[in-house]
Amino acid sequence: MFEVFTDLATWLVVDVLGLSRTTKLGDALHFFIEDITKIFFLLLVMIYVIALIRASMNVERVRDYLAGKHKGIGYLLGSSFGAITPFCSCSSIPVFLGFTSAGIPVGITMSFLITSPLINEVAVLLLLSLLGWKFTILYVVVGMFVGILSGIFLDAIKAERWLQSFAAKALERGQNASSTTQSTQIESLSLRDRHAFAKNEMLEIFGRVWKWVIIGVGLGAALHGFVPEGWIQENLGNEQWWSVPSAVLLGIPLYSNATGVIPVMESLIKQGLPIGTTLAFCMSTVAASFPEFILLKQVMQWRLLVVLFVLLLVAFTLIGWIFNYLTPFI
Amino acid sequence: MKEIKVLGTGCAKCTKTVEVISKIANELNINVQVIKETDPEVIMGYGVMSTPAVIIDEVNVHSGSIPHRKAIESWLRA
Numbered sequence: 498m499f500e501v502f503t504d505l506a507t508w509l510v511v512d513v514l515g516l517s518r519t520t521k522l523g524d525a526l527h528f529f530i531e532d533i534t535k536i537f538f539l540l541l542v543m544i545y546v547i548a549l550i551r552a553s554m555n556v557e558r559v560r561d562y563l564a565g566k567h568k569g570i571g572y573l574l575g576s577s578f579g580a581i582t583p584f585c586s587c588s589s590i591p592v593f594l595g596f597t598s599a600g601i602p603v604g605i606t607m608s609f610l611i612t613s614p615l616i617n618e619v620a621v622l623l624l625l626s627l628l629g630w631k632f633t634i635l636y637v638v639v640g641m642f643v644g645i646l647s648g649i650f651l652d653a654i655k656a657e658r659w660l661q662s663f664a665a666k667a668l669e670r671g672q673n674a675s676s677t678t679q680s681t682q683i684e685s686l687s688l689r690d691r692h693a694f695a696k697n698e699m700l701e702i703f704g705r706v707w708k709w710v711i712i713g714v715g716l717g718a719a720l721h722g723f724v725p726e727g728w729i730q731e732n733l734g735n736e737q738w739w740s741v742p743s744a745v746l747l748g749i750p751l752y753s754n755a756t757g758v759i760p761v762m763e764s765l766i767k768q769g770l771p772i773g774t775t776l777a778f779c780m781s782t783v784a785a786s787f788p789e790f791i792l793l794k795q796v797m798q799w800r801l802l803v804v805l806f807v808l809l810l811v812a813f814t815l816i817g818w819i820f821n822y823l824t825p826f827i
Numbered sequence: 828m829k830e831i832k833v834l835g836t837g838c839a840k841c842t843k844t845v846e847v848i849s850k851i852a853n854e855l856n857i858n859v860q861v862i863k864e865t866d867p868e869v870i871m872g873y874g875v876m877s878t879p880a881v882i883i884d885e886v887n888v889h890s891g892s893i894p895h896r897k898a899i900e901s902w903l904r905a
Contacts, residue, residue: 555891556876588878590836595876624882663868697892711880817902 499535499626503798506531530759532627532714537707539626540619540756545701547618548695553686554582556592559609564599564671568652571605576644579612589789593796597664600671604652611809612644614784619706628766635820639776643784650808659801702727709757717761717764724768736782741817743811744774748781758782772824777817784809829859829903834870834890841865844879844893848903850897857903870897 506527510516516523530691559578566574589610596606604648616637686694758779765775790802797805831848835841845863856900864870864882873882877891883902 530878560876588836588876591834591870591876591878594867594871595874598871663871742866795836805832 548698575608608648773820
């Protein structure tokens with residue numbers, strides 16, 4: 498189904514530019530053009546289709562739904578909604594406070610917020626087309642596990658002690674008044690509304706991510722063309738236990754969304770970097786970033802921020818090791 | 828004079844919303860005061876979760892995106 502993009506890239510590189518695919522430059526350029534055209538096409542089509550379906554889904558409805566749910570199922574629901582509900586990362590703080598003031602426990606809210614950047618429709622789509630369905634399922638399951646377990650852990654250590662005082666008070670008020678949940682009115686949408694929403698989403702998300710895709714694919718192409726085959730496998734392969742924590746640490750200052758990092762993952766894996774190490778690097782880049790944490794400072798005390806940060810780093814490192822160990826059995 | 832508050836934690840869309848409202852108000856020659864509100868506690872007070880949100884005379888009239896020109900004009904003329 499995707500051969501058309503390979504053919505297009507071959508035509509441009511070989512016939513139009515006159516480069517041979519056996520040269521480094523030709524090979525890297527071919528990779529770049531093939532991936533960019535394929536990803537852009539997929540993004541535009543799929544964002545539109547998905548937006549059409551989920552037009553009436555929003556954070557307000559998720560909050561109303563989660564409020565008053567039993568804790569046991571709350572983490573799973575929080576994490577699942579995090580995966581499917583769209584929201585801009587710049588809304589994390591209002592969403593956190595909105596959930597909190599509805600009396601939803603901090604752990605469930607964090608399950609939602611941690612899973613959200615890790616899993617979204619764009620990421621899943623790119624994974625499917627670039628790395629296949631097995632890896633995609635693996636990625637989604639692991640991402641949700643990180644969200645769910647982090648949430649359970651945060652509630653177990655009573656993380657709400659370390660909220661900023663106004664947020665802690667809002668939580669208390671919300672929990673005492675939990676019987677009077679205000680429900681958002683559910684509007685039914687006509688097909689025309691849905692189309693307008695989907696078109697808007699498509700243009701907006703594409704406008705936000707296209708540069709990340711170019712950067713990501715560019716890095717991927719550079720890796721693909723210029724890093725000698727086997728170098729990564731020899732130096733950063735399974736033998737070296739430290740490669741996973743190093744990958745996690747390296748991912749922290751690098752800040753990207755999932756869309757940008759997935760093309761890089763594709764090349765890393767093709768170059769022989771173990772799957773666990775790649776996953777760890779990718780998740781750390783996407784979910785543990787300083788700008789986000791500095792934003793969270795507005796609602797959390799330092800202690801909780803540090804706990805959260807260490808928690809994510811430990812989780813990603815464990816994921817890396819476990820997957821590297823399991824790879825031969827998958 | 829109308830007081831319009833734009834709620835948002837400082838993302839690009841929120842800044843843009845403030846600009847667009849001010850610009851349209853200028854074009855229509857309507858005197859308004861556009862305030863950018865970034866304090867999370869205040870945003871929470873309005874019960875807003877999707878930013879940017881627009882508050883006119885303490886009523887939440889819009890949230891979650893940069894408002895359309897038509898909507899802005901109708902608020903200003905109201």
